[in-house]
Amino acid sequence: MGGSLVITHEPTQSQGKREVIFPNGNKAQIIAPALGTKADEILKSLNIAQPKAVLLLAGGAGNFEEMLHSRLTQLFSRGIARAAANIGAVIVDGGTQAGVMAMMGNGVADRGYKTSLIGVAPATRVTYPGGPPENSNSFPLDANHSHFVLVDCADWGGESATMSELASTLAKDIPIVTLVVNGGNATKQEVLLAVRRGWPVIVVKGSGGTADEIAKLYEEKPAFIQNPTLAEILDDGNIHLFKLTDTVGEMERLILLLLETKNDTSPLKQAWERFAIYDECAIRQQKTFLRLQMFIVMLGVLGTFLALLYTTLKYNNGLVGLGWLNETFHYTILVVPVLAAILLAASNRFNPGNKWVLLRASAESLKREIYRYRCRSGIYSEARTARASRESKLANRLEFISHQLMQTEVNLSYLPGYKGQIPPENSGAVGDEGMGFLTPDSYVAYRLLDQLRYFRRKTKGMERRLTIMQWLIYIVGGVGTVLAAIGYELWIALTASLVTAFGTYLQYMQTESQLVKFNQAVTDLENIRAWWTALSIEKQADQDNIDLLVDSTEKILEREHAGWAQQMQDAFAELREQQAKEAEKQQAGKKSDKDTPRTQNF
Numbered sequence: 001m002g003g004s005l006v007i008t009h010e011p012t013q014s015q016g017k018r019e020v021i022f023p024n025g026n027k028a029q030i031i032a033p034a035l036g037t038k039a040d041e042i043l044k045s046l047n048i049a050q051p052k053a054v055l056l057l058a059g060g061a062g063n064f065e066e067m068l069h070s071r072l073t074q075l076f077s078r079g080i081a082r083a084a085a086n087i088g089a090v091i092v093d094g095g096t097q098a099g100v101m102a103m104m105g106n107g108v109a110d111r112g113y114k115t116s117l118i119g120v121a122p123a124t125r126v127t128y129p130g131g132p133p134e135n136s137n138s139f140p141l142d143a144n145h146s147h148f149v150l151v152d153c154a155d156w157g158g159e160s161a162t163m164s165e166l167a168s169t170l171a172k173d174i175p176i177v178t179l180v181v182n183g184g185n186a187t188k189q190e191v192l193l194a195v196r197r198g199w200p201v202i203v204v205k206g207s208g209g210t211a212d213e214i215a216k217l218y219e220e221k222p223a224f225i226q227n228p229t230l231a232e233i234l235d236d237g238n239i240h241l242f243k244l245t246d247t248v249g250e251m252e253r254l255i256l257l258l259l260e261t262k263n264d265t266s267p268l269k270q271a272w273e274r275f276a277i278y279d280e281c282a283i284r285q286q287k288t289f290l291r292l293q294m295f296i297v298m299l300g301v302l303g304t305f306l307a308l309l310y311t312t313l314k315y316n317n318g319l320v321g322l323g324w325l326n327e328t329f330h331y332t333i334l335v336v337p338v339l340a341a342i343l344l345a346a347s348n349r350f351n352p353g354n355k356w357v358l359l360r361a362s363a364e365s366l367k368r369e370i371y372r373y374r375c376r377s378g379i380y381s382e383a384r385t386a387r388a389s390r391e392s393k394l395a396n397r398l399e400f401i402s403h404q405l406m407q408t409e410v411n412l413s414y415l416p417g418y419k420g421q422i423p424p425e426n427s428g429a430v431g432d433e434g435m436g437f438l439t440p441d442s443y444v445a446y447r448l449l450d451q452l453r454y455f456r457r458k459t460k461g462m463e464r465r466l467t468i469m470q471w472l473i474y475i476v477g478g479v480g481t482v483l484a485a486i487g488y489e490l491w492i493a494l495t496a497s498l499v500t501a502f503g504t505y506l507q508y509m510q511t512e513s514q515l516v517k518f519n520q521a522v523t524d525l526e527n528i529r530a531w532w533t534a535l536s537i538e539k540q541a542d543q544d545n546i547d548l549l550v551d552s553t554e555k556i557l558e559r560e561h562a563g564w565a566q567q568m569q570d571a572f573a574e575l576r577e578q579q580a581k582e583a584e585k586q587q588a589g590k591k592s593d594k595d596t597p598r599t600q601n602f
Contacts, residue, residue, distance in 0.1 A: 017045060020129050022143035026113070030131075030141075032123050032150040039162070039169040046147050048116060052088035053259045054171040055080070056163070056199070058190035059093070059100030060182035060209050061139070071244055072103055072181065072207065079251035080179065081107030085114040086252075087259055092167045094159075095119015095148050096126060096139040100181045105144030116146045120163040123150035157186040164193040175259040175435075177202060183210035188229045195237040200258045200436060202251075206244030215241055223538050235541075238437055257391060258436070267394040268373065268435060269422055274398060275366040276424035277415055278405070282359035285413070289352040292343055297501045299340040304497040306333050308490055355410050362405040364561045367427070368554045369397045371447050374438045377550035381543060440546050444532060448553050452525045455518045462515040466506070473502050517560055524556045 017031040033042050057080075064072060081104070084091055091108070094101045101119065108117050119141060127134045128141040128148075141148055149166065151159040167176060178194040178201045180187065187210040194201055205215035217225060217234050218241060225231035233239075240258065242251055257268070310329040347353070373380045373394045380390045405411075418424075423434030432446040480495035506512065532540070532549055539545055 018130075020131070022129060024143045026109075026143055026146075028141075028145055028148060030128065030148040030150065032152070035152050039165040042149055042166065043169060046118075046149075048090065048118070048147065048170070050172075051090040051116070051170060051174065053084075053090075053174055054167055054176040055084050055089045055091045055255070055259075056167045056176065056178045056190075056194060057091060057093035057100060057104055058178060058180050058183060058187045058194070059207075059211070060184055060187065061094065061096060061099035061101065062182070062184075062209075063099070064182070064208075068207070068244075072100070073106065075204070075244070075248050075251055076100070076103040076107035077110040079248035080104070080255065081111045081115065083252040083255040084108075085111045087256060089259065090116045090118060090170055092118045092120065092163060092170070094163075095121045095141055095145055097142040098139055100183075102142055105142040109144040113144070113146070117144065118147045118149065118166065119145045120149045120151060120159050120166060122153045122156060122159050124154065125156060126150065157189055160186060160189045160193060163190065164197065167194075168197060171199075177255060177258045179255075180204065180211045180214065182207045185210075187211075188233070191233055191237075192229050195233050198238070200238045200240060201233075202240050202242055202254060202258070204244055205241050214239065221541060221543075236439075238439070240437075253391065267391045267398060268370065271366055271370050271373075271394060271398050272423045272427070272434065273418045274402060275363050275370070275427065276418045276420060278359045278363035278366065279424065279427070280418075281410075281413065281415055282356050282363055285352040285356035285359060288350075289347070289356055292347045292352065293504075296340055296343050296347070297504055299336050299343070301494075301497050301501055303333065303336040303340065304494050306336065308494055311490065351409060354408075355413055358405060358408050358410050361561055362401055364557070365401050366398065368558060369394060369401070371438070371443065372550060372554060374436070375440070375443050375546065375550045376437060377547050381547060440532075440540055440549060443550060443553075444529065448525060448529060451553075451557060452522060452529070455522045455525070459515055459518045459522065462511055462518065466511045466515060469502050469506055469511070473499050476502070521556055521560045525553065528552050528556070 017029065019027055019029055021027050029046050031042060031045055033045075063069075081091075083089075091104060093104055096102070096119070097105070105117060108115050121139075121141070125138055126132075126141050126148075127138045132138065134140065149162065151162045153159055170176075176199050178191065178199050180191055180201060181204045183190075191201060191210070191214070203214045203218070204211050206212065213230065214233060217230060218239055225234060240254060242254055306329065310333060313329075372378050373390060376390065379393055423432075427434065432442075438446065476495050476498045480492045480499075483489065483491045483495065528549065532545075535545060
């Protein structure tokens with residue numbers, strides 16, 4: 001039974017804790033804590049273990065007409081209670097045998113009492129076996145709950161703060177969602193407390209009362225809401241509408257979606273996981289590519305240096321009597337270009353550069369879809385999800401992006417599974433938990449400003465790198481001029497090789513062109529930020545402006561990433577062609593040092 005938890009703490013007189021057995025045989029723990037008792041102490045006394053999620057039910061205690069009662073009964077049993085049982089959630093509600101609380105109790109009973117159900121009610125307004133006698137102002141506690149917390153308050157609504165505090169303590173480091181079904185003024189207060197804590201709210205449209213009031217205002221989006229409680233709920237709340245005409249399966253999916261830090265099958269979690277896989281693989285391919293290019297360039301410079309040193313020593317008789325050194329030079333000069341050719345062939349065959357670009361482009365495409373989805377913008381907006389849910393659209397986009405990537409050479413690479421945190425570390429802005437829906441202001445903070453800071457940081461680094469490389473090119477070129485002036489023309493080949501190496505680095509990193517594009521992205525993002533900030537509060541609440549904010553930002557990022565990918569692929573193709581020509585020259589230039597007389601001064 002749901003309430004048959006073993007009590008390990010002795011009850012105190014002030015708490016008035018006791019176990020009651022209802023006529024249906026269900027056992028429940030009841031506690032009446034003294035004023036000022038902290039929520040964690042109450043939960044400890046009740047011996048409630050930390051759940052995997054919390055579901056807070058705010059709703060009405062009134063009677064429902066037959067058709068509505070039948071729909072809600074199925075919703076609570078096969079939708080809400082089943083979702084709570086599957087995810088291992090604790091449910092917190094008003095606890096009485098009336099209205100939605102009784103339906104919730106029946107739903108938990110239908111699921112075999114797999115879920116702990118905590119009822120919070122005024123101590124002076126409830127009755128139970130062995131407790132105060134029934135009267136015209138009291139309600140019996142529901143026989144299917146597992147725990148009750150009876151608050152020392154005079155009337156209904158006085159228990160709301162305790163209910164919110166208990167739910168908050170239970171939900172420490174785990175997801176929580178608030179469900180609104182019907183309800184009156186006390187329900188408004190409970191929803192307001194949930195909104196102030198930043199909890200997502202599911203509103204059952206068609207269930208009457210407060211739920212329908214919120215649903216109507218949410219859909220109509222009036223410029224002014226007279227009721228201050230409803231105004232705050234609508235302005236600040238992370239609200240999700242569920243139509244009573246939708247299937248109970250949709251309710252279960254919506255609850256699991258909003259509790260998806262523990263939901264392994266949600267499209268959003270899958271998108272983050274796929275992003276993490278592509279991101280990690282892109283980083284691995286990037287490191288492989290850069291290492292290969294560094295070794296190829298270094299071997300080219302080393303080969304030139306050894307050839308020049310060997311020629312210098314030989315023509316100045318520096319190797320006379322040192323046959324072993326002569327042989328060492330000879331074979332080293334032969335091996336270096338061979339190693340460079342091997343690395344070049346490996347780079348062309350495994351092509352880590354292209355794989356890096358393709359994986360990075362796909363990862364960023366997924367991230368753009370994630371943020372559009374979380375903002376409920378574009379194809380994920382309310383107006384465009386009538387026939388297909390947001391989740392199905394995100395799943396389709398995830399499939400499309402992944403399928404496109406697998407049509408490339410990336411399908412010859414190993415893509416490991418992902419077991420890390422969701423969202424992946426360093427995947428977004430600090431403070432963004434990555435899983436919930438975003439308000440426009442949150443999007444600006446966690447996406448637009450985060451990318452703006454990223455581009456500014458990158459442009460600063462790129463400018464420094466470009467300046468250093470250009471100075472090195474100028475300095476090495478100057479050294480070559482000095483060498484020519486003092487009669488060491490032969491060593492100009494080494495300075496030319498170094499200049500080529502620096503130029504090659506700038507070429508495959510596309511530093512100069514990327515600096516230009518990043519600066520343009522910074523300017524464009526700043527313009528969007530200025531436009532959004534200048535809008536009035538009413539216009540910022542307009543869905544068209546929200547769509548424009550998200551779409552404009554994501555298109556700027558898409559344009560930058562697409563341009564980067566194309567530039568990098570073109571640069572890689574040019575680099576491969578250039579390196580192939582250099583390799584041919586080196587092979588053609590392998591002649592005996594006797595073939596070329598030297599007249600330079602040494």
